[in-house]
Amino acid sequence: MKLKKDFYTRTDVVQVAQDLLGKYLYTNHDGLLTGGMIVETEAYSGTNDKACHAHMNRRTRRTEIMYHEGGVAYVYLVYGMYNLFNIITNVEGSADAVLVRAIEPTEGIEEMLLRRNMVTPKPNLTAGPGVMSIALGIDRSHYGAPLTGDTIWIEDKGIALSAEGIAVGPRIGIDYAGEDALLPWRFWLKGNKWVSRKK
DNA sequence: CCACTGATTTCCT
């Protein structure tokens, strides 16, 4: 069943990032359904996290949506090239977000292959936040989209994960964040080949 | 296997 708003408005973004593992992310564009199981996430904790775009209460046109109440999408362009998909969590004004870095594709694989210009499903179809967005057809038109709507949403299919099955480590690509780069806020499914990087 | 690099736009200094 589709996750409701109260899943996203919880106040512990690190916990929400963990809970998103094993859930299913879907997009539906003009009847084209694509999606898969979330296997890798990272937590970004609002204004006190040096790696977060909203660090020090920064407000720009890009970051404005981060202050919204949980349950909407934050999509932004990185390296001038890739649209990264984030889930806004917590209450209004908190600016917490979860970056979804990888899914294991299950739905609409043919369509995802077309979008990625690939012939055979391989991990680089959806393993990594940039390529995952391409495969799912996510771009900045989804900025602020409610995850309780019917364009982009997340479902709980009752997959139960044990604590031993979840790996924890520092976040990727944020070395500029000083000591906050060491925080163990990246979560992935141990041994899953659709995770963007090993170890 | 690893290190390095180009692509390209948004935002900050």
Added chain:
DNA sequence: GGAAATCAGTGGA
């Protein structure tokens, strides 16, 4: 002007 929550390709060991 420079760096950025990335990726694919190249070339060398």
